[in-house]
Amino acid sequence: MDFFYDGQIRRYVTQFMRIFIGFKYEAGDGEQRSVPVMYGDMSRQVANIIKENSENKMPSVPRVACYISSLEMDTTRLSDATFTSKMHIRERKWDTDSSEVVYTGEQGANYTVERLMPTPFKLRMKADIWSSNTDQKLQLLEQILVLFNPALEIQTTDNYIDWTSLSSIYLSTLNFTSRTIPAGTDSDIDVCTVEFEMPVWISPPAKVKKLGIIQTIIANIFTEDGDVQSLEEAVYNERKGNAQVNVNARYPILLFKSNNGQDYDYDVTLVDPWQAVVDMGLEKEYKTGNKKLDWNVILEKLAGGWTASSYVYFKQPNGYEMAATFAVNPVDPSILVVTFDQDTIPTNTSIDSSISGVAARGTIDAIIDPFKFNPIDHWGGASSIPEGTRYLLLETIGDPNNTDGPEGWKGSDGSTQTSYELVENSIVEWDGSKWVEIFDPDNADDPTYIQNLKTGIQYKWTDGQWLKSFEGEYDSGMWRLDLNP
């Protein structure tokens, strides 16, 4: 295991001690004196340095000493240990000429940060309050105890990325005195021990990557509860247009590839059928129709039916409309099967082949995760991989510094090539003996359209990420029906 250390518990201890700093006691002459706060378990050598190496140096009191009393795993807060959260961050550009970091008003580097589920722990800490008399102890306790009602929030860092930085401190027990009553004390000094509990997280390092991901390879558009997921963010990257509203189609719809094997066929369903039912007064039909809203009924209601030449239009974020003819699915009338006019589908961008004599094409053979897909195994040997096979990679694989790269991605002679690295979001092609990058995401045209031959779905490269070209949710106003052209 490679080394890593971020001082996470150290930061919790620091912030815990911070809450006790700033309290004072007042002597009879009115002078207020701040109380020192120190770590309780100091080394003997440092203790002697503080004493200036002299037995004549007087220790001061009152003071607060903090130390860890226990650290144990909090199994009640355990959750999916493999969960990875991704954040997309655009940084402001900063002036590298200056000796200190000065951020400008322009956009700088963009990142995707991957964070693995941290491990939950309970950190118990004690604060010993040393005092030389009872009234002094009460002065300090009264100031400190009002803070915990019921808990006090602390933060170990103000980094937006750090999802473990926030914690709360709960006061659990208070041992009022170290003396036994009746006193018969042998010491002037009395110790009040207050114990606190903090739910904390210990996290492995994050992955900081260049921004650029395919956000919407959607396996299931429904949540666990059966609700439709909000796809606005996924498909349109938070761009919500409000172009001219087409009054005859006021309901959000979903557009997804049909599974009927036809290249240009897509299914259209209503996001919220009940909204359409109520708006159009179709409650009766709805109830008798096995609780599925029939597109035939909708089209009848809207324009008295439809013909083979009726069109449905889907407005794209750039204002361009895609056109399709449609038919109601005879098996499931809640689905409208649309067939796109090929001319209105964005043309795939031709990507030149690395093999001489092979024509350029705007398609790929599959989207794969190079960590899970081994092309040599898949094809039964490197020599069996068809020349010209193209894959879009979801992750970066290989390392220029690693002379013996990943087995599955070696050349046909079994060797790792110099500077062998296949980067995330690139398209690679097998030239007969090795993988060659034919689409470099750093220097790509925006947008670049490609079609995945495995699924027939078209993707586009824009703003540093692969998005589905036109599939997803269309809000009201972003699609329209033209039933009688």
Added chain:
Amino acid sequence: MQKTVNTSTMPRLSLYRPEKGNDYKFIDKTAWEMFQVGGTDVLVHKYIGPDTAIQGNTPSTPEYTGDDNPFNIQDMLFLENRDRKYDPDVYMLRGVYNVTDIDFNLSQFGLFLQNDTIFITFHINDTVEKLGRKIMSGDVIELPHLKDEYALNDLQFALKRFYVIEEVNRAAEGFSVTWYPHLYRAKCKPLVDAQEYKQILDGIADAENFKGAYNAQSTYFPDDIIEFGGVKYTVIKQVTGVEPPNTEYYRIADTLREVSSTYEKEMQITQAILDQAEEDAPKSGYDTTKFYTLQEDEEGNTELVTADSDDLLIPSTDENGNPLFDENGEQIYMAATADTVYRSPEGDAYTGYLTGDGVPGNGAPFSSGIAFPLNPMEGQFALRTDYLPNRLFRFNGTRWVKMEDNVRMTMSNLGGSDTLDGATFEGKDERQTQKTSFINNDKTNTIAGKDIKEKQSLSKALRPKADE
């Protein structure tokens, strides 16, 4: 003839006498002489009675004004004397004790010695004669022969050795054949820098060099200490006729606490911990100022500004209202100039718990004040400091729209008195939360013609007070 002896007329043979006779006096003088010859000097800070408690004059903490008496008790409830008065004069006695090796059994902090208890014997009559009473618990003693000249300080001061007397009894070895005691045995523990001994520790460290009140005719030499205006100064350069304070000749004299207590070092450590904590998390919530928010138009494209005028020269200010300057020293204005390219963001892409900081996204310039600037342009920001927390607005072309509140606050538990100039945590921010608005509160309200402090204890608020 038998001779008879009349025993009834002879004095009884007994070394004990009901009164202290010449035997006693002879032995006592001999013991005193032995202490003078074989004892060591013990400097005594005589406890003279309790001072005023912070509670003031209450039934359980009576004030003994003008009645310094060690018989008094300061706190009748907790039965403790927290604020003790000591005689400014130091009494010199002779004492004898067995020097033993100290086992450094360091306790939790590594600072409190557990076994350093010594038992010193004093001559009773000598003690009473010099102190005016017998030694008692609470008296502080200094043993000059235990001065440490080689501590890890700057070697300017030899650290003195102080003990406080815990118990006083008659010493068993101090009983003579007359059955009368001659010696007291005092159980002494090392002194700690505590509230009880404040008066001693507030005194000057180098009392031997104290030359009294400043005299314009006298010549003072380096390390002399003089008093002027109630303040004690150490002379750093030979001087005659120059009044303190004058940094060329004087500095404030070190107190005994500054020299002998670990307090200063401990506060440096505390300060370092606070600095580290503030560096890790300066304020609550999250810092998103270094992130970029892309402003998009309705089509989803990056929204640009086309401007060809720079006539809106409204000065840009920081959150405190101070004008902002660029790296060339030129003042920054709110105006859209020919250089302005991107539209300022309408919102913050980085949302979450406590991310509002009152600063516009992408480092856009803004003005601050208690009113909106006149003739604003679209995309201009203004921070209203009359809102608490301060509120940032953006002008959308027709009206000012709320963007965010500055909700990020410091998390150090400091009050206004801690952060003043010269205070322990000078320059840091005081904590501002709902709770601390009740604690860090020095407001005064004029109610019915009287100035009344807003912050009052629940138990004392609205109690009748004497007319002033």
